[in-house]
Amino acid sequence: MRRPAFALLAIVLAPGAQARDTMSWLMPDIPPASMPVNGKPSNGFADQIVLYISARWPEVEHRFVYANPKRSWLMIERGERACVVAALRNAAREKLAYFVDTSLVPPPQLVVQPGTLSRLPLNAHGEADMEKLIADPALRGIVVERRSYGAAVDELIAGRPAGSRLETTSVGDYGRNVLKLVAHGRADYTLDYDYALQYASSRDPSIGTLATVPIAQNNKPLLGGIACPRNAWGQAAVRRIDRIVGTPEGAAAMLKAQDDWHTPASRRRYASELSEFQRQRSHPGK
Numbered sequence: 113m114r115r116p117a118f119a120l121l122a123i124v125l126a127p128g129a130q131a132r133d134t135m136s137w138l139m140p141d142i143p144p145a146s147m148p149v150n151g152k153p154s155n156g157f158a159d160q161i162v163l164y165i166s167a168r169w170p171e172v173e174h175r176f177v178y179a180n181p182k183r184s185w186l187m188i189e190r191g192e193r194a195c196v197v198a199a200l201r202n203a204a205r206e207k208l209a210y211f212v213d214t215s216l217v218p219p220p221q222l223v224v225q226p227g228t229l230s231r232l233p234l235n236a237h238g239e240a241d242m243e244k245l246i247a248d249p250a251l252r253g254i255v256v257e258r259r260s261y262g263a264a265v266d267e268l269i270a271g272r273p274a275g276s277r278l279e280t281t282s283v284g285d286y287g288r289n290v291l292k293l294v295a296h297g298r299a300d301y302t303l304d305y306d307y308a309l310q311y312a313s314s315r316d317p318s319i320g321t322l323a324t325v326p327i328a329q330n331n332k333p334l335l336g337g338i339a340c341p342r343n344a345w346g347q348a349a350v351r352r353i354d355r356i357v358g359t360p361e362g363a364a365a366m367l368k369a370q371d372d373w374h375t376p377a378s379r380r381r382y383a384s385e386l387s388e389f390q391r392q393r394s395h396p397g398k
Contacts, residue, residue, distance in 0.1 A: 135172045135349070136194035137162050138184040144311040144373045145198050152176055158198040160369035161214050161338075168356045181258040182282050188341050195340040195349055200260040209339035210350040214357060214366045216389040217336045218378040220261045220303045221324040223291065228300050229323060239328035245301070246272045253278040254290055254299040261303045264329040295319045303327075307373045333385050358396030366393060 139146045139158060146156040153159030153176060166174040177194065179187075184196045188209050201211050222240045224232065231251060233244035245251060246268055257280040260266055272278050279299075281290065291309065293299045295318045306324055313320035338353055340346035357366055367390045371379070379386075 133172045134175055134193065135166075135169070136175045136177055136192075137166075138187065138194050138196045139176055139178050140198050141178045141180055142308070144307060146178070148176070148178060151178075155372075157215070157370045157373050160372070161366060162197050164362070164365045164369070165338075165353055165356050169352065180282065181256060181260075185258050188339060191341040191343045191346070193341075193345055195338050195346070195353075197338055198336055199339040200262065201335045201337060201339075202260050202263045202266055204266075205260070205339060207342070209342055210346050211335075211337045211339050212350050212353045212357065213335050213337040213389075213393065215336035215370050216382070216386055217334045217370070218305065218307075218374070218382055219327065219330045219332060219334055220265070220305050221330075222301055222327055223294060223304050223309060223322050223324055224301045225294060225297065226321065226323050229325070231300075232325060234325075235328050237326075237328070239326045239331065242268050242327050242329050246276050246278050249275050249277055251277060251300040253301045254293060255280055255303055256290065257282040262330045262334050265303065265327065268329065291319050291322065292316065295322055306375045306378060310375055311373070333382050333389075354396050357393065360394045363390045363393035366390075 139148070139153065139162070144156050145158045147154050147159060153163050162174075162176070184194075184199075185205070185208070187194050188196060196209070198215065199205065199209075199211070200217065201213075205211075222232070222242075222245075228251070233241045233248070235241055242265055246253065255261065255269060255278065261269070269278065269280075290299070290302045291304065291312050294302050295316075309319065309322065309324060313322075338350070340349045340353075356362060367386065371386075
């Protein structure tokens with residue numbers, strides 16, 4: 113027999129029957145950071161981080177939202193109950209969000225066609241001078257709106273001179289197709305991680321022709337993490353996440369998530385910094 117409507121209502125309103133709190137994870141819409149399967153995380157490095165945390169936070173319902181940087185940070189600005197995964201820290205973002213450090217990220221590099229290499233302003237160490245490059249009216253660059261490329265470079269992009277041919281795009285894929293634009297000659301350069309280029313090259317041979325050049329203003333590893341709104345809810349969420357990852361097991365999981373995708377060159381170049389990050393991440397509040 114079907115239960116009377118008032119009986120069903122009593123069940124819904126009974127103590128303990130209320131819906132669980134919801135945690136919305138704002139996932140980067142680009143591999144190998146995130147590679148959703150049926151709308152859920154799989155084995156990208158951001159995927160592994162959020163899966164580790166959600167498995168140890170069973171009292172809330174976890175939802176995964178795939179969004180570009182512009183949408184993600186607008187949600188953070190509005191104070192919505194959501195946290196950005198794999199977000200680089202910078203001064204502007206720290207005014208909007210509380211952070212939990214989960215990754216030490218090799219810095220983005222300049223990505224160009226081989227024919228553009230001879231036209232780049234390089235220093236004595238073979239690093240590209242981004243300030244001079246951005247000001248060069250002969251070279252066209254393209255970057256993703258509200259994506260961070262490191263504090264020093266972000267500042268140069270924001271303050272670029274009027275004659276600069278560096279453009280921004282608000283595409284929904286964190287710049288996945290920007291690499292194709294450079295590969296096909298629609299732009300002279302962009303910025304991205306070596307592991308992102310490595311992954312994209314394995315899917316599209318034309319991208320494999322692109323070259324990377326280190327950036328003079330961006331030659332140190334960057335802190336990445338989870339960013340939650342700078343309000344009471346966000347502060348509580350960050351404290352809970354920090355307790356989950358602030359253990360030796362958590363630190364090892366955070367490092368492994370990204371190490372699975374590091375290029376051999378990055379592992380060698382930043383080995384000591386990665387080791388020190390893991391040591392510090394083994395305790396809460398670091």
